[in-house]
Amino acid sequence: MRPLRSSLLISADQAAAWTEAVRIDVRWTLGGPPKEAEYAAGHLPGAVWLDFDRDVCGPPGPVGGRHPLPDPEALQAVLRTAGLNDGDPVLVYDDGDGMSAARTWWTLRWAGVEDVRVLSGGIGAWTAADLPLETQAPQRPEGGLTVRPGGLPVLDADGAAAWAAEHDLVDVRSPERYRGEFEPVDPVAGHIPGAVNRFLGEDDLGDLDAVRTRYEPLAAPAFYCGSGVGAARSALALTAAGRPTPPLYIGSWSDWTSRDREVARGEES
Known part of the structure; x- marks a missing residue:
């Protein structure tokens, strides 16, 4: 069951019912180490892990900023490894402040992925709703998504x-x-x-x-x-x-x- 089309910020119950969405965990803290260990300790069922700094953003340089846009081909490779195909809906979540989840939403929309939602309250909202976590990383087949930059200004x-x-x-x-x-x-x-x-x-x-x-x-x-x-x-x-x-x-x-x-x-x- 899909959430309402008008809702970009969806509740834990809506997210749990949205079973066809590819779930992406992008938990992150500015200046902190990657949170892959936290992902391994418990994540939404079926969720794949993306390292926000490495996978969602491009490498920082002398100019361009600390979190520049990723190279489209590099992003495409990351998303295909995550199992995304053209037309797949996506649910992204973080620790709850919405920072890395929102930037991932924006980057995917810029890359031409049309249906992307954010779990309001992040993983904390999921656990507060007594919904289950799992520790095993999913084995998703390689996807065929084509990144098309320019979806957002x-x-x-x-x-x-x-x-x-x-x-x-x-x-x-x-x-x-x-x-x-x-x-x-x-x-x-x-x-x-x-x-x-x-x-x-x-x-x-x-x-x-x-x-x-x-x-x-x-x-x-x-x-x-x-x-x-x-x-x-x-x-x-x-x-x-x-x-x-x-x-x-x-x-x-x-x-x-x-x-x-x-x-x-x-x-x-």
């Missing part, structure tokens, strides 16, 4: 600057990082000139009424964050709330600063 640094001049470029990081008061990851603090700040807190992902209110004044938003992960989470929330999926500056602040672009600090003008 992407901005580069020049595109982000142009968007900020004409539309609403939205920085979804915390207000302190936006203002340049605090930068825990990247070497330069601040924000892209002309960007506005709309922070999506961890507890807000499932509150779609709050998401609609937050973004309603913005006619044509495009999102960025530190490295294109939090921005994908905001894009998932906005899409689930019924708005078109916004463009992402996928390299985000980590790419912007690597190119020595102009930096703004302080409150919105």
Whole structure:
């Protein structure tokens, strides 16, 4: 049984009933080790493991950001190994904050996979519903998926600057990082000139009424964050709330600063 077509964020009970979906575990922590051991200790029945940094994102370089887009051929090989075929529906989940699951949703949609949903609350919601886990990795046959990049709109640094001049470029990081008061990851603090700040807190992902209110004044938003992960989470929330999926500056602040672009600090003008 499929969940409602309009629902991108689905409950544990809906996920359990959606038996035809390929389940993908992308549990991840920024800067932490891969969580494959946690996958081996217990995962959704039939779920395959993808290493978020290695499999879903491309390798970081001097420019391009900390989580650039993957090479399409490399992503295709990963997804075929996971057993995906053209037309397969996909369920992705993480630890529950929605970060890596949302970026995986976004990457798969960019790659041309049409039906991708995210388990709201992650594996914690699954276990809270007393649903079973398994420890054995599935033996799925090699898939035949063809990756077709371009399924979602992407901005580069020049595109982000142009968007900020004409539309609403939205920085979804915390207000302190936006203002340049605090930068825990990247070497330069601040924000892209002309960007506005709309922070999506961890507890807000499932509150779609709050998401609609937050973004309603913005006619044509495009999102960025530190490295294109939090921005994908905001894009998932906005899409689930019924708005078109916004463009992402996928390299985000980590790419912007690597190119020595102009930096703004302080409150919105």
